[in-house]
Amino acid sequence: NAGVTQTPKFQVLKTGQSMTLQCAQDMNHEYMSWYRQDPGMGLRLIHYSVGAGITDQGEVPNGYNVSRSTTEDFPLRLLSAAPSQTSVYFCASSQSGTSGADTQYFGPGTRLTVL
Amino acid sequence: AQSVTQLDSQVPVFEEAPVELRCNYSSSVSVYLFWYVQYPNQGLQLLLKYLSGSTLVESINGFEAEFNKSQTSFHLRKPSVHISDTAEYFCAVGYFGNEKLTFGTGTRLTIIP
Numbered sequence: 001n002a003g004v005t006q007t008p009k010f011q012v013l014k015t016g017q018s019m020t021l022q023c024a025q026d027m028n029h030e031y032m033s034w035y036r037q038d039p040g041m042g043l044r045l046i047h048y049s050v051g052a053g054i055t056d057q058g059e060v061p062n063g064y065n066v067s068r069s070t071t072e073d074f075p076l077r078l079l080s081a082a083p084s085q086t087s088v089y090f091c092a093s094s095q096s097g098t099s100g101a102d103t104q105y106f107g108p109g110t111r112l113t114v115l
Numbered sequence: 116a117q118s119v120t121q122l123d124s125q126v127p128v129f130e131e132a133p134v135e136l137r138c139n140y141s142s143s144v145s146v147y148l149f150w151y152v153q154y155p156n157q158g159l160q161l162l163l164k165y166l167s168g169s170t171l172v173e174s175i176n177g178f179e180a181e182f183n184k185s186q187t188s189f190h191l192r193k194p195s196v197h198i199s200d201t202a203e204y205f206c207a208v209g210y211f212g213n214e215k216l217t218f219g220t221g222t223r224l225t226i227i228p
Contacts, residue, residue, distance in 0.1 A: 004158075031214045040124065042205060042220040043159075050214065058215070090158055100209045101147050101166045104216065106158035 002026050006091050006107035013081040013114045021076040021110050023091030031094045031102070032074040036060065036087040037109075043090065049074055050098065081114045088112070117142045117208050121219035128196050129227045136191040136222045138180075138206030148189040149207040149216065150180055159205060165189065176200075201226050 007022045025032065033048035045058030049068040063085060065077040074093075078085060089110045094102040120139045128134045140146060147166050151159040163174040170182040180191045189206060206219040 033215075035218075040220055042121075043218040045215060048215060092159075094214055096214065098212055098214065100211045100213050101164070102214065103161045103164070104151075104159075104214075106151075106160065108158045 004091055004093055004105050004107035006089075006110050008110060009108065011110060011112050013078075013112065015081060015083060015114060017081050019078050019081065021078075021089055021091075021112075023074045023076065023107060024072050025074075025091075025093040025105070026072065027093065027095070027105065028071060029093035029095050029105070030071070031096060031104075032068065033058070033092050033104075034064070034066065034074070034076045035090045035092065036085075037090060038087050046076065046089075078112075083114045086112060086114045117146065117210070117217045119206050119208050119217055119219035121206055121222050123222050124220065125223045125225065127225045127227055130198060131195050133194050134192065134196050134200075134224065136204050136206075136224065138189045138191065138219060140187050140189065140206070140208045142187075142208060142210065144210050147209045147211070148180075148182060149209065150174075150178070150189075150191050151205045151207060151218075153203045153205065153221075155202070162191075162204070196224070196226050198226050198228065200224060 004025045034046040035043040047066040049055045091107040092104040094104045149164045150162040152162045165182045173179045207216040
């Protein structure tokens with residue numbers, strides 16, 4: 001199993017550009033989520049999905065869109081990049097969308113810089 | 116609403132010395148508690164978790180954490196640290212029926228040779 005994979009590893013954008021961060025998992029997990037990690041702020045939840053076709057907002061959803069057309073993939077779209085979106089982005093997955101006790105598996109992260 | 120507090124943003128410790136990383140939480144319902152570790156330039160991985168039963172939980176690499184309901188704490192301890200323990204440690208809280216986790220701000224553990 002590859003686990004959770006993310007592409008790209010690094011990305012530099014100019015203000016106003018759009019892009020998609022890719023996330024895929026091969027563990028047949030129902031739950032997938034996106035976090036951003038900023039110094040001194042820990043991990044903050046952007047969007048999450050409890051299964052294909054179902055998405056919901058997390059703590060900091062503004063400026064981001066998601067979709068979940070398959071169990072495996074959960075892309076994160078930046079609509080119009082802003083310097084405040086400079087961060088490290090992590091995708092995570094877990095087996096169930098309703099347990100609360102499952103281990104979450106994280107991808108290696110995407111480091112995004114917006115100039 | 117749940118919240119997690121990790122008061123220590125950085126903890127320097129000499130190699131082979133003991134360490135405690137503190138975590139306090141607040142919640143109006145029963146919780147599940149987690150410690151995740153992030154090694155340099157990597158994603159997070161689970162270190163240990165408390166779901167129910169024995170209040171002392173252990174990891175495979177010598178860390179342990181004790182759930183204290185009265186003090187709403189879940190501190191992480193290791194009796195003797197190694198250079199390889201250098202990482203950032205995150206405490207997280209979740210609850211039954213909801214996969215969303217709330218993370219603390221993290222504690223960076225630095226081991227001094």
